[in-house]
Amino acid sequence: MKITSIRVSRACLQAAVLAALCGGLWGCNGDDNESPAPFTVEKATCGPNDRPETALQGQVPASMRAAGFQGFSCNLQLIGQGRGDGANWQTTQFKDKAGHRCAYHGTSFATANRSKLGVPVLDITNPASPTPTTYLQTTSMLDPWESLKVNERRQILAADNGHNGGGGPELDIYDVSADCRSPQLLSTLVVGPGSNNAPLPGQVGHEGAWAPDGLTYYIGDTRLVKYYAVDTSDLTKPSIISVFDPTQFGLRTHGLSISDDGNRAYFVSPGAPTNLGDLPNSTTNNGFMIVDTSEVQARKPNPQMKLITAVAIKEGSTAQHTIPVKIKGKPYIIHVDEGGAGGLSLDPTTHTANARTACAAGLSPFPMAHIIDISDELHPQIVSRARLETHDPKNCDKVLPDITGLSVFTYGSHYCSVDNRQNATTLACGYFNSGIRVFDIRDPERIKEIAYYNPAGTTTQSPGSNHIGPLVPNNWVAGGPDWCSAQVHLDTASGTLWTTCQDNGVLMLKFTNNVWPFPESSTPAGQQN
Numbered sequence: 102m103k104i105t106s107i108r109v110s111r112a113c114l115q116a117a118v119l120a121a122l123c124g125g126l127w128g129c130n131g132d133d134n135e136s137p138a139p140f141t142v143e144k145a146t147c148g149p150n151d152r153p154e155t156a157l158q159g160q161v162p163a164s165m166r167a168a169g170f171q172g173f174s175c176n177l178q179l180i181g182q183g184r185g186d187g188a189n190w191q192t193t194q195f196k197d198k199a200g201h202r203c204a205y206h207g208t209s210f211a212t213a214n215r216s217k218l219g220v221p222v223l224d225i226t227n228p229a230s231p232t233p234t235t236y237l238q239t240t241s242m243l244d245p246w247e248s249l250k251v252n253e254r255r256q257i258l259a260a261d262n263g264h265n266g267g268g269g270p271e272l273d274i275y276d277v278s279a280d281c282r283s284p285q286l287l288s289t290l291v292v293g294p295g296s297n298n299a300p301l302p303g304q305v306g307h308e309g310a311w312a313p314d315g316l317t318y319y320i321g322d323t324r325l326v327k328y329y330a331v332d333t334s335d336l337t338k339p340s341i342i343s344v345f346d347p348t349q350f351g352l353r354t355h356g357l358s359i360s361d362d363g364n365r366a367y368f369v370s371p372g373a374p375t376n377l378g379d380l381p382n383s384t385t386n387n388g389f390m391i392v393d394t395s396e397v398q399a400r401k402p403n404p405q406m407k408l409i410t411a412v413a414i415k416e417g418s419t420a421q422h423t424i425p426v427k428i429k430g431k432p433y434i435i436h437v438d439e440g441g442a443g444g445l446s447l448d449p450t451t452h453t454a455n456a457r458t459a460c461a462a463g464l465s466p467f468p469m470a471h472i473i474d475i476s477d478e479l480h481p482q483i484v485s486r487a488r489l490e491t492h493d494p495k496n497c498d499k500v501l502p503d504i505t506g507l508s509v510f511t512y513g514s515h516y517c518s519v520d521n522r523q524n525a526t527t528l529a530c531g532y533f534n535s536g537i538r539v540f541d542i543r544d545p546e547r548i549k550e551i552a553y554y555n556p557a558g559t560t561t562q563s564p565g566s567n568h569i570g571p572l573v574p575n576n577w578v579a580g581g582p583d584w585c586s587a588q589v590h591l592d593t594a595s596g597t598l599w600t601t602c603q604d605n606g607v608l609m610l611k612f613t614n615n616v617w618p619f620p621e622s623s624t625p626a627g628q629q630n
Contacts, residue, residue, distance in 0.1 A: 138485060138546060138547045140488060140493055141158065141488045141489060141490050141492065141493055142487055142488060142489065142540065142548055142549060142550050143547075143549040143550060144158050144490075144550055145175045145176060145549075145550040145551050145552055145553060145616075147175040147176060147614075148175075148176060148613055148614035150613070151174050151175045151176065151613075151614075152171075152172065152173055152174045152175075153173060153174075153175050154173045154175070154553075154555075156499075157489075157490040157491055157496055157499060157500065158489045158490035158491065158550070159489035159490060159491035159492075159512055159532065159535035159538070160490070160491050160499070160500055160503065160512070160535075161173075161503060161534055161535075161555065161581075161582045162503060163502050163503045163505070166503065166558070166578065166580065166581045166582065167580075168580070169558060169560070169579075169580030170557055170558040170580055170581060170582050171557050171558075172554075172555055172556050172557035172558075173536065173553065173554070173555040174553070174554050174555075175552055175553050175554075176539075176551060176552035176553075176612060176613050176614050176616045176617075177537070177539070177552045177553065177554040177598075177610045177611070177612060177613065178610065178611050178612075178613050179554070179556075179608065179609070179610055180228055180229050180597070180609050180610065180611045181225075181227075181228045181229040181230055181231055181607075181608075181609030182231070182605065182606065182607060182608055182609065183223060183231035183232070183233065183606050183607040184563065184605055184606035184607075185217075185221055185233065185563075185565065185606045185607070186208055186215050186217065186221075186563055186564050186565035186566075186606075187208065187209075187562075187563025187564065187565040187566035187568075187603055187604055187605075187606055188206045188207065188208060188563075188565060188566065188587065188601035188602070188603055188606055188607070189206075189207045189208055189209045189244075189246070189565065189566060189567045189586075189587075189603055190207055190246055190247045190515075190516075190567065190586055190587060191206065191207050191245065191246070191247050191248070191249045191250075191516065191587055191588060192204065192205065192206040192207075192249070192587040192588045192590065192599075192600060192601050193205050193206075193249050193250055193251045193258065193588070194225075194251065194590050194599075195251045195253070195256070195258065195277045195281045196281065196626065197256075197277065197278065197279065197280055197281040197282075198278070198279075199280065200226065201224060201226050201280065201281050201282055202224070202225050202226045202281075203222060203223065203224060203225065203234075203277070203281035203282055204222075204223040204225045204231065204590075204599060204607060205220050205221070205222060205223075205237075205249060205251070205258060206220065206221060206223075206249070206587065206601045206607065207220060207244060207245045207246060207247075207249050207260075207263075208220070208221065208244065208565030208566075209244060209265075209564070209565050209566060209567045210243050210244030210264045210265055210268075211244075211265050211567060211570075211571055211572050214564055215564045215565065217236050218236070218238055218243055219236045219237050219238035219239075219242045219243050220236065220237040220238075220242045220245060220249065220260070221233050221236055222234050222235045222236065222237065222281075222282060222283075222284060223607060224282050225599060225607075225609065228595070228597055228599065228609040228611075229609065231599075231607045231609060234282040234283065235282070235283060235284075237273075237275065237284060239273045239286060239289040240262055240268075240269070240271045240273060240289055241260040241261050241262040241263070241268075241271050241272060241273040241289065241306065242260055242273055243264060244262075244263055244264040244265065244268065245260030245261070245262075245263050245306075245309075246263025246264070246265075246266060246267075246306070246307055246308075247263060247307060247308045247309070247356065247422075248260045248261040248263050248306055248307065248308055248309030248320070249309075250309055250310055250311050250318075251277065251311075252311040252313075252315035252627075253626045253627030254313060254314055254315045254627065255314075255315030255316075255336075256276065256277055256278035257274055257275065257276055257277065257278075257287070257315060257336065258274070258275040258277050258284055259272065259273065259274045259275070259309065259311070259318055259333075260272075260273055260306075260309065261273075261306025261307070261309050261318075261320050262305065262306040263305075263306045263307050263308075265572060266307060266323070266572070267305035267306065267307050267322070267323055267324050268305055268306060269291075269304070269305055269306065270291045270292060270293055270300035270301075270304040270305065270306070271289060271290065271291055271292070271306070272288070272289075272290060272291075272292045272306070272318065272320070272331060272339050273286070273288070273289045274286075274287045274288050274289075274333065274336050274339065275287060276336075287336045287337055288336060288337045288338070288339060290338075290339060292320075292329075292331055292339050292340060292341050293340075293341055294329065294341040294342075294343075294344050298340050298341070301325060301327075303324055303325055304322060304324075304325055305322055305323070305324045305325070306320055306322065307320075307321055307322060307323045307324075307354075307355070308320065308321035308323075308354075308355055308356045308357060308422070309321070310356075310357050310358055310359055311359065312359045312363040312394075312398065313359065313360075313361050313362075313363065313627070314363060315333065316332070316333060316334050316363075317330050317331065317332060317333060317359075317363065317397060317398070318331045318333050318339065319331070319357055319359060319366065321354045321355055321356060321357055321368070322354060323353075323354050323355060323371075326346070326347065326348050326353055326354050327344050327345065327346055327347075327354060328344070328345040328347070328354055328357065328366070328368055328392075328406070329341045329343070329344055329345075330342055330343040330344075330345075330394065330397045330404070330406065332400075342397065342400075342404060343396070343397050343404045343405065343406055344406075345366075345368070345392060345406040347368065347370060347390065347408075350390075350408060350411060351386055352370035352372075352386050352390060352411060353370045353371050353372060353386060354368070354369075354370070354371075355369045355370070355371040355419070355420055355421060355422070356369050356420070356421050356422030356423065356437075357369065357422065357423065358422065358423045358424055358425055359394070359425075360425050361425070361522070361523075362398070363394065363395075363397075363398035364393065364394055364395040364398050365391060365392065365393065365394060365409075365425075365478075366390075366391075366392040366394045366406065367389055367390070367391060367392075367423035367425055367434055368389065368390045368392055368423075369388070369389045369390075369420035369421065369422060369423055369436070370386050370387060370388055370389065370390060370411070370420055371387060371418070371419040371420045371421070371439075371440075372385050372386030372387030372388070372418060372419075372420070373385065373387060373418040373419065373440070373444035373445075374415075374418065374442070374443070374444060377443060377444070377455065377458045378458075380442065380443070380458060380459060380461075380462035380464060381415065381442075381462040381463060381464055385413055385414075385415050385418070386413075387413065387414050387415070387417060387418050387419070387420050387438070388411065388412045388413045388414040388420060388436070389411075389412055389414070389420060389423050389434065389436050390408055390409075390410065390411050390412070391408075391409045391410040391411075391412075391475070391478050391481075392406050392407065392408055392409065393406065393407040393408075393409055394406050409478060409479070410478055410479055410481065412436075412473065412481050414436055414438060414471060414483075415442065415464070416442050416464050416465055416469075416471075416486065417438030417440060417441060417442060417465070417468045417469065417471075418438060418440035418441065418442065418443070418444045418445060418468070419438060419439045419440030419444070419445050419468070420436065420437075420438050420439075421437045421438055421439040421468075421514070421515055421516065422437055422516065422517075423435065423436050423437070424437075424517065424518070424519060424522065425475075425522065426519050426522050426523075426525040427522070427523055427524060427525065428524075428525050428526075428542060428543070428545050429524075429543075431474065431476060432474075432475050432476060433472055433473060433474055433475060433484075433525075433545060434472075434473045434475050434481070435470055435471070435472055435473075435517060435519065435528065436470070436471045436473055437468070437469075437470045437471075437514050437515070437516065437517050437530070438468035438469065438471075438513075438514060439468050439510065439513070439514065439515050440468050440513075441455070441456060441459055441464075441465055441466045441467045441468050441513060442459035442462070442464035442465055442466065443455030443456050443457075443458045443459035443464075443466060445509050445510075446508060446509065447508050447509055447573065447574075448508060449504075449505070449506050449507055449508045449575070451508075452504075452507070452508040452509060452511075453501055453504065453505065456497065456501060456504075457497060457501065459494070460494040460497035461494075462494075463494055464494065465486075465488060465492040465493070465494065466492070466494065466497060466500075466501070466512075467491060467492050467511065467512040467513030467514075468513035468514045468515075469486050469487050469488050469489075469492055469513060469514050470486070470487040470514050470517050470528065470530055471483055471485070471486050471487075472484050472485045472486075472487075472542065472545045472548070474545075484545050484546045485545055485546050485547065485548050487514070487528065487530065487538070487540055487548060489512075489532070489535060489538070489550075491512040491513075491535060492512075492513070500512065503534075504534075506575065507575070507576050507578075508573070508575070508576060509573055509576065510533045510534075510573075510576070510584060510586070511533060511534050512532070512533065512534050512535050513532060513533055513535070514530050514531070514532050514533075515530075515531050515532075515533060515585075515586040515587075516530065516531050516586060516587055516588045516589075517529065517530035517531075517588075517589075518530075518588045518589045518590065518591070519542075519628075520591045520593065520618070520622050520623065520624050520628075521622070521623050521624060521625060521628045522628045523625075523628060524621070524623065525542060526541070526542065526543050526618075526619050526621055526622045527539065527540070527541065527542065527551075527591060527617065527618075527619070527622055528540040528542045528548070529589035529591060529598060529600075530589065531585040531586045531587055531588075531589065531600065531602070532585065533584050533585060533586060534555075534581075534582040534583075534584070535553075535555060535582075535585075536553055536554055536555025536556065536582070536583075536585050536602075537553060537554045537555070537585050537589060537598075537600060537602075537608075537610070538550060538552075538553045539551050539552040539553065539589075539598075539617065541619070543619065543621070551616045551617060552612060552616055552617065554608070554610055555582060555583075555585070556583050556585070556602055556605045556608060557605075558578075558579070558580040558581045558582055558583060558604070559579075559580075559583065559604040559605060560579050560580055561579075562577060562604075563603065563604045563605075563606065566584070566603035566604050567584075567603060568583070568584045568603040568604055577604070583602040583603060583604045583605050584602060584603040584604070585600070585602040585603075586602070586603060587600055587601045587602075588600065591617075591618075591622075591624050592624050593618040593622050593623055593624045594624070595611070596611060596612045596617065596618060597609065597610060597611045597612065598610050598612075
């Protein structure tokens, strides 16, 4: 096991010494660069028929919110929409042998006052007309939270029970191979590490991810703070075969991803500063872990998952997920937080106060995506950050009035995707109130924004959205910006993308002004998160 420090300046070394004296396990994440990139990413250049942002990059000013936000677009045009009952946290997709292209997304179980609960199955073969074909309503599919994933190799769809953020020990698996518009249930079972699949007391689902071969499904349990490896060799009898406990290292659980060979897991630890009064030198357990999963992959008896490296991400909190990618043949991790450097709070006053504390320390008040070089997995190095102008501490006085009375998720990241994990050229992210943002990452040290789409605010609530209470009260405001929080699915063949925003539902978008795809871009099946 290695607890790493990324290459650091003298100030960061002093902070690392302080962390060690305090029992901290994580290294600093500062990086010295003789020719540093700008603090924020280069802004997209919009076309003549676009509706570009009128204030800061990523900002929806308070005046627009009050008047009813009409939306922004830059190099992305809406070509189809299916609002339905709204959406919540995650999306996935599959294209079957007959050429049907299907979309799947979660909906909230917190507001169950509607007739069609569960995961909508949509035929998006014609992107101008996304059409619901059925609803998946087994235990885990009623609210998969952040666990809904397709495995392309075995042509299966799975989710664990994430009801309202953590519902129980169940796992549902469907076959989507014959007709993706009509998934066929294979199993809906309790999974546990005990004899006869007995679960641990209090075990829940929340996050999930497949090993690429489809033989293992990994679950992040945020209540018991454990990661589970589920053997899915027999799709009708899934069973937990290994448990990783990050608390032994002072770490936590949330999102994850698995390497192409299945021998590494990139688990996140959603931490927060231990002392806001000591930012930026406060210790943190926020970041990600590189974990050896080779014994699980090889199905050794009593397989163990072993921590190799833990990487601290201090300019953020509440780590959300990771994506392992290669850019021009070099391995990177894209790490995404869902909280800013000051942490998250459900209380609006505290949320704003934490953001101000982060700004005063010269750190971003809102979360973002980070690109980290893992060529040497014992010594990862952050090479860039997808900061918008809303992330710049110098702009705090301009942007914090926009979120008065709101809490937890406002400006900033949640889920990101790439076009091709083996040859990534493009990063697309949901940035909550800042909408869908698309970046050129062909030069990972100097990423550029190429397009964005921020949908108009809705004037009626969507009951399948978590943007409304009771879990997160008072964040939906009629006419205010949406929560764009799910994966984005890119398609080079048509120059389009699709995703969901929580109030607007499914959005089908087409790139304009020839900004994408790049000549070297590709979107092979199974290579997008």
